[in-house]
Amino acid sequence: MSESPGGTPTEVSISSDAPEPAPSSLDRLSDGLQSAIKVLIGSNRKPPRRFKSLLHGTWLGHPLHPAITDVPLAAWLITALFDVIWLVAPAANGWAAQAALVTAAVGVLAGLAAFVTGSADWSDTYGPERRVGLYHGLLNTLAIVLFAVSVILRLGAPAHEAALAAVLGFAGVVSVSVAAYLGGDMVFHKGTQVNHTAWEAGGEDYEPVLALADVSDRRLYRVTAAGVPVVLLRMGDQFYAISATCSHAGGPLDEGELQGDVVQCPWHGSRFSMRTGHVRTGPATMAQPRYAVRVQGGMIEVKRIGGH
Numbered sequence: 078m079s080e081s082p083g084g085t086p087t088e089v090s091i092s093s094d095a096p097e098p099a100p101s102s103l104d105r106l107s108d109g110l111q112s113a114i115k116v117l118i119g120s121n122r123k124p125p126r127r128f129k130s131l132l133h134g135t136w137l138g139h140p141l142h143p144a145i146t147d148v149p150l151a152a153w154l155i156t157a158l159f160d161v162i163w164l165v166a167p168a169a170n171g172w173a174a175q176a177a178l179v180t181a182a183v184g185v186l187a188g189l190a191a192f193v194t195g196s197a198d199w200s201d202t203y204g205p206e207r208r209v210g211l212y213h214g215l216l217n218t219l220a221i222v223l224f225a226v227s228v229i230l231r232l233g234a235p236a237h238e239a240a241l242a243a244v245l246g247f248a249g250v251v252s253v254s255v256a257a258y259l260g261g262d263m264v265f266h267k268g269t270q271v272n273h274t275a276w277e278a279g280g281e282d283y284e285p286v287l288a289l290a291d292v293s294d295r296r297l298y299r300v301t302a303a304g305v306p307v308v309l310l311r312m313g314d315q316f317y318a319i320s321a322t323c324s325h326a327g328g329p330l331d332e333g334e335l336q337g338d339v340v341q342c343p344w345h346g347s348r349f350s351m352r353t354g355h356v357r358t359g360p361a362t363m364a365q366p367r368y369a370v371r372v373q374g375g376m377i378e379v380k381r382i383g384g385h
């Protein structure tokens with residue numbers, strides 16, 4: 078097996094006598110966790126899969142997980158600052174200990190929300206990004222546990238337990254900081270959750286792509302306009318076209334399943350309206366670039382709406 082640019086495994090030919098490598102224990106763990114998550118969030122259910130889309134942030138038009146992660150990270154960093162102030166002068170800075178309790182608890186609650194949304198995003202990953210994502214998730218989970226224990230110790234605790242709670246908080250900050258680094262690696266190095274249509278150029282003029290006589294009704298066609306792959310659909314006398322590259326992970330929408338005027342990506346099941354390009358079902362959160370379509374001289378011509 079190898080991986081396509083979007084992270085989905087594709088078949089490659091190998092020697093018939095070459096044994097296929099056995100999956101590692103990490104891969105087996107990832108397979109089991111992903112299967113369980115997909116059951117819990119309804120990935121395998123029929124559309125519209127609203128709960129799954131909710132967790133991905135489809136309704137927001139932006140991945141939900143990174144928007145939430147800022148809250149626990151900031152709360153726990155502030156907790157560490159309050160703990161330092163308290164440890165410097167416990168008798169004089171009792172207020173700092175109380176403030177640290179509040180910020181640590183806020184971080185735990187927000188961390189749980191980040192855990193749920195991050196798990197949903199991770200369930201659609203493969204290969205190297207899946208491995209990095211697993212470490213990212215485990216370290217964040219460790220941070221949540223450390224701070225949860227820290228919060229419990231802080232509740233009406235004597236000085237020695239409060240000091241232990243602060244130490245656990247410092248360890249939690251280290252854990253979540255390493256996890257944040259790995260999260261950045263997933264996005265900036267491996268392209269996880271990056272809009273795969275962001276750099277597609279759009280021509281300024283209409284460009285002929287297919288002869289009208291060659292286009293059947295209610296069938297997806299892959300064409301190229303200004304060097305960009307486009308998926309084209311005819312519905313009676315109406316024509317619709319959007320980018321053929323799924324914004325979520327780069328899947329080929331022209332190879333997807335057509336459900337009315339909605340196309341479903343063959344890789345992760347994201348669904349897009351062919352009329353508007355809008356996302357109908359996650360994990361995608363960003364709309365597909367849309368193309369204007371006209372017929373001139375027996376040829377179908379397209380032009381990207383909005384240009385570049």
